[in-house]
Amino acid sequence: MSLPPGPSELPIVQAMKFGADPYGFLEQCSERFGDSFTLQLPFDPPRVVTSNPALVRQIFALKAEDYEQAQQAFPANIGERSLLFLDGEEHKRDRQLLMPPLHGERLRSYALGIQEITAREAKRLRPGDTLEVHELLQTITLDVVLQCIFGMRLGAESEQVREPLVRWLNGVMQPLTFFAASALKSTRVRAFLDGVASRRLNSSRPALLPWERWADAKNEVIAVLRSKVEHARTHGTEGREDVLALLATARYEDGTSMEIDGIVDELVTLLIGGHETTANTLTWTLAHLLANRPAHQRVLDEIHRVFGGGPVVATRAQELVYTEAAIKEAMRLTPIAPAVGRHLRRPVELGDWSLPPGTIVWPCVALAHRRADSWPNPEQYRPERFLEDSSPSTNTFFPFGGGRRTCIGVAFATFEMRIVLAELLRRLDLTLAEGAKVEGEFRGITIAPKKEFRVKVGAVRNG
Numbered sequence: 001m002s003l004p005p006g007p008s009e010l011p012i013v014q015a016m017k018f019g020a021d022p023y024g025f026l027e028q029c030s031e032r033f034g035d036s037f038t039l040q041l042p043f044d045p046p047r048v049v050t051s052n053p054a055l056v057r058q059i060f061a062l063k064a065e066d067y068e069q070a071q072q073a074f075p076a077n078i079g080e081r082s083l084l085f086l087d088g089e090e091h092k093r094d095r096q097l098l099m100p101p102l103h104g105e106r107l108r109s110y111a112l113g114i115q116e117i118t119a120r121e122a123k124r125l126r127p128g129d130t131l132e133v134h135e136l137l138q139t140i141t142l143d144v145v146l147q148c149i150f151g152m153r154l155g156a157e158s159e160q161v162r163e164p165l166v167r168w169l170n171g172v173m174q175p176l177t178f179f180a181a182s183a184l185k186s187t188r189v190r191a192f193l194d195g196v197a198s199r200r201l202n203s204s205r206p207a208l209l210p211w212e213r214w215a216d217a218k219n220e221v222i223a224v225l226r227s228k229v230e231h232a233r234t235h236g237t238e239g240r241e242d243v244l245a246l247l248a249t250a251r252y253e254d255g256t257s258m259e260i261d262g263i264v265d266e267l268v269t270l271l272i273g274g275h276e277t278t279a280n281t282l283t284w285t286l287a288h289l290l291a292n293r294p295a296h297q298r299v300l301d302e303i304h305r306v307f308g309g310g311p312v313v314a315t316r317a318q319e320l321v322y323t324e325a326a327i328k329e330a331m332r333l334t335p336i337a338p339a340v341g342r343h344l345r346r347p348v349e350l351g352d353w354s355l356p357p358g359t360i361v362w363p364c365v366a367l368a369h370r371r372a373d374s375w376p377n378p379e380q381y382r383p384e385r386f387l388e389d390s391s392p393s394t395n396t397f398f399p400f401g402g403g404r405r406t407c408i409g410v411a412f413a414t415f416e417m418r419i420v421l422a423e424l425l426r427r428l429d430l431t432l433a434e435g436a437k438v439e440g441e442f443r444g445i446t447i448a449p450k451k452e453f454r455v456k457v458g459a460v461r462n463g
């Protein structure tokens with residue numbers, strides 16, 4: 001058999017059901033068809049979804065030449081040299097260069113910045129305020145990227161790039177462009193947007209069409225990033241630890257350095273990969289904690305025991321083991337990436353099926369994380385399970401994907417989330433606001449709690 005069975009509804013109906021309730025729709029399909037099934041979304045090749053641990057392992061072990069990522073339905077023209085679109089040797093080379101700044105001892109140098117940004121945002125709040133948590137966390141995680149990754153001083157310098165960046169990304173990452181990417185082929189949509197951007201560089205006419213405005217915004221962002229990379233190359237980067245500075249001076253194994261355009265594309269990729277993902281995961285973590293009083297209290301006790309009421313510091317952040325488990329448990333129950341995709345370039349035998357080239361295989365994070373044979377009482381939010389088993393198998397727990405394309409920011413995100421969560425909770429007493437709903441909605445790439453998720457600020461501790 002070539003493909004596992006799946007829902008027979010029209011592709012548009014399947015897409016609408018997925019968009020309205022992503023976790024629920026996947027669960028319903030799995031109840032009807034078992035742990036592997038095929039979805040058919042509009043204009044897409046068939047998508048084989050699986051949560052079967054043996055098949056997940058097989059997919060993560062696929063060779064680089066078995067699939068190609070350049071075709072993934074990602075409409076944003078973040079640059080074709082982005083890691084997200086590279087395949088084969090080029091992908092491997094850029095990954096090797098991007099990994100060191102996001103790992104190991106380097107992370108410690110980012111801790112103070114992350115703590116200060118979080119404290120600054122928490123200090124703006126007053127007892128009695130009602131807060132849209134996702135917005136707060138987005139502000140924090142964007143500033144973390146601007147400072148730690150782009151090496152910008154927060155204030156006048158970062159503001160120069162923040163506004164056009166938001167304008168560009170809000171423009172190119174919306175349902176309309178995702179739809180166009182599926183209907184017309186994503187590489188064409190990106191090429192169109194890039195064509196507009198390069199024509200706008202030589203035009204003095206004001207932007208009239210929406211994509212001309214997005215193009216102007218992109219050109220502003222790229223100009224700032226290019227000049228920062230050029231400055232780092234000509235004036236040196238002594239004493240700097242940000243990712244931009246490290247990439248500007250890094251060299252491939254053969255001794256050559258990365259082209260400036262390549263560095264700029266990768267910096268934007270890190271922003272795309274590292275900002276919304278982290279904000280959404282933290283929002284989900286707060287949603288679960290505020291709905292689970294004992295777990296919430298245990299996190300507060302741990303933060304108090306480790307930092308004694310003072311600011312969160314990097315040297316002791318790894319002692320926050322329960323807090324870490326609380327974040328992992330949120331990623332288990334409500335992973336922000338419902339699945340990870342591989343676009344097959346060659347025929348692949350997967351279990352009983354012979355998948356033709358062009359098929360998308362979709363190891364399903366959301367379903368794998370709720371399998372009763374891997375996770376007893378899967379519906380229950382219970383961080384303790386990660387203390388009892390601190391390193392679950394990578395084919396039953398994979399919020400960061402797997403294999404040669406595993407998320408490059410795992411260590412950075414884990415480090416950042418621990419500090420942000422601890423610093424926020426030590427400063428603010430938070431409870432769910434009246435009528436707060438905690439349901440997920442699909443936002444193009446990730447699943448976030450709906451905007452109705454609000455919390456109430458009780459006591460505020462400064463200092």
Ligand code: HEM
Nearest residue numbers: 273274277278281337340400401402405406407408409413
């Ligand atoms: C909680 C936070 C995060 C989650 C849940 C997350 C999740 C993911 C997932 C599921 C993938 C796809 C992996 C695959 O296809 O197997 C991915 C890829 C990626 N992520 Fe993350 N991510 C997070 C944070 C970050 C951060 C902080 C950065 C950078 C600073 C980052 C950069 C990337 C990049 C560049 C890729 C593409 C890797 C490649 O294609 O080789 N992510 N992430």
